[in-house]
Each structure stands twice: as C-alpha cells, then as structure tokens.
Amino acid sequence: KAGVTQTPRYLIKTRGQQVTLSCSPISGHRSVSWYQQTPGQGLQFLFEYFSETQRNKGNFPGRFSGRQFSNSRSEMNVSTLELGDSALYLCASSLEAAGSYNEQFFGPGTRLTVL
Amino acid sequence: QKEVEQDPGPLSVPEGAIVSLNCTYSNSAFQYFMWYRQYSRKGPELLMYTYSSGNKEDGRFTAQVDKSSKYISLFIRDSQPSDSATYLCAMYNQGGKLIFGQGTELSVKP
Numbered sequence: 001k002a003g004v005t006q007t008p009r010y011l012i013k014t015r016g017q018q019v020t021l022s023c024s025p026i027s028g029h030r031s032v033s034w035y036q037q038t039p040g041q042g043l044q045f046l047f048e049y050f051s052e053t054q055r056n057k058g059n060f061p062g063r064f065s066g067r068q069f070s071n072s073r074s075e076m077n078v079s080t081l082e083l084g085d086s087a088l089y090l091c092a093s094s095l096e097a098a099g100s101y102n103e104q105f106f107g108p109g110t111r112l113t114v115l
Numbered sequence: 116q117k118e119v120e121q122d123p124g125p126l127s128v129p130e131g132a133i134v135s136l137n138c139t140y141s142n143s144a145f146q147y148f149m150w151y152r153q154y155s156r157k158g159p160e161l162l163m164y165t166y167s168s169g170n171k172e173d174g175r176f177t178a179q180v181d182k183s184s185k186y187i188s189l190f191i192r193d194s195q196p197s198d199s200a201t202y203l204c205a206m207y208n209q210g211g212k213l214i215f216g217q218g219t220e221l222s223v224k225p
Binding site: 004033035042043044045048055056058090092097101103104105106107108109 | 151
C-alpha cells in the first residue's frame with residue numbers, strides 16, 4: 001500500500017511569488033491535513049480537509065490556502081511568498097476526520113526555500 | 116506560552132542507555148496523547164498513542180501520561196543508534212487540531 005506522496009520534494013522561490021504544493025493521500029483516506037515545520041516554531045497545523053471541505057484551520061494568514069479534490073488529493077497554495085515561509089510543508093492523511101483518534105500518516109514533506 | 120512544551124535538546128546518550136523524553140501541556144481538555152519519531156529528511160511516524168492516564172508499553176518503548184500534572188513521557192529502554200531521531204509529542208485539542216511539541220533531537224552513540 002503506497003504511503004502519502006508529496007510533490008515536489010524541493011522548491012526554491014523568490015519573495016512575492018506564489019507556490020502550489022500537492023499531496024496524494026493513502027488510498028481510501030478521506031482526510032488530509034497540512035502542517036508547516038520550522039526550526040523556530042516546530043510543527044504547526046495549517047488546515048484540514050475532509051470530503052472536499054475545509055474542516056479546521058490553524059492560525060496562519062489568508063495567503064495560505066488549500067483545497068481538496070473528489071479523489072481526496074489536496075493542494076495548498078501560498079501567495080505573495082515571504083522569507084519566513086521557508087519551511088518543510090508536511091501533509092498527513094487519515095481514514096476519517098482528525099480529532100477523535102484517527103492515526104495520521106505523514107508524507108516526506110516539501111522543502112520550500114524562499115530567497 | 117506554547118500550549119505544549121518540550122525540551123528541544125539535543126540529547127546525546129550512549130548505546131544501551133534508558134532515555135526519558137518529556138512534554139508538559141497547559142490545557143486540561145487535551146486528549147489522545149501521541150509520540151512521533153522523525154528521521155532526518157522524512158515525515159513524522161507514529162510511535163505510540165495513549166488516551167488515559169497510566170502507562171502503555173510497546174517493546175522497548177513506554178508511554179506515560181499523568182493528566183493530573185499535565186505531563187507525558189516516553190521512555191526508551193536499551194537505546195540503539197537506530198533510535199537517533201527527533202521525537203515529537205502531540206495531542207489533540209478540543210477543536211480537533213493536532214498540537215505538537217517542539218521536538219527533542221536524540222542521538223544514540225555506539
């Protein structure tokens with residue numbers, strides 16, 4: 001059974017640009033969550049999608065957005081990139097909505113560098 | 116103040132040592148306490164989860180939860196160089212968001 005896949009694995013952008021990251025969950029999983037990981041702030045929750053609807057959102061500015069498709073694949077978009085957006089972006093999938101315990105399986109992440 | 120506090124280390128121990136990793140949290144409504152292990156250049160993987168206060172054992176790993184003190188621990192017995200990784204505690208808040216500790220970087224020296 002294939003794990004969570006994320007593309008691209010590495011990305012370099014300049015300030016002001018926008019970026020789209022992609023996540024394919026484990027087959028059959030309906031929930032996809034996104035996290036940002038930085039050395040200073042650690043792992044922080046961005047948002048969760050379940051059945052194409054945003055179910056939960058973390059404390060990030062509106063420049064961070066996402067969506068989920070009918071096949072459960074998800075994309076996240078960051079517009080007007082800032083230097084502080086440089087981070088490892090992790091996607092995690094679970095069978096059902098996160099919350100009451102459902103194990104989340106993480107992908108390898110996309111390393112975004114903003115110059 | 117962060118909702119979940121975890122000493123970032125780094126922590127270096129000799130092979131065979133007992134390792135103790137700890138997290139404290141501020142919100143008594145937190146439930147489902149988890150420990151993740153993250154190797155370099157990989158995503159986190161779930162090691163153990165517990166719901167209630169007490170101990171849960173899985174091989175060389177023991178997870179301990181003390182809800183009255185808002186304190187969770189992970190013990191690793193007979194540590195191996197392959198245990199070298201970053202260990203993250205995590206717990207769900209009442210809004211269904213998974214809140215992580217900072218992560219503790221562990222190095223087990225042969």
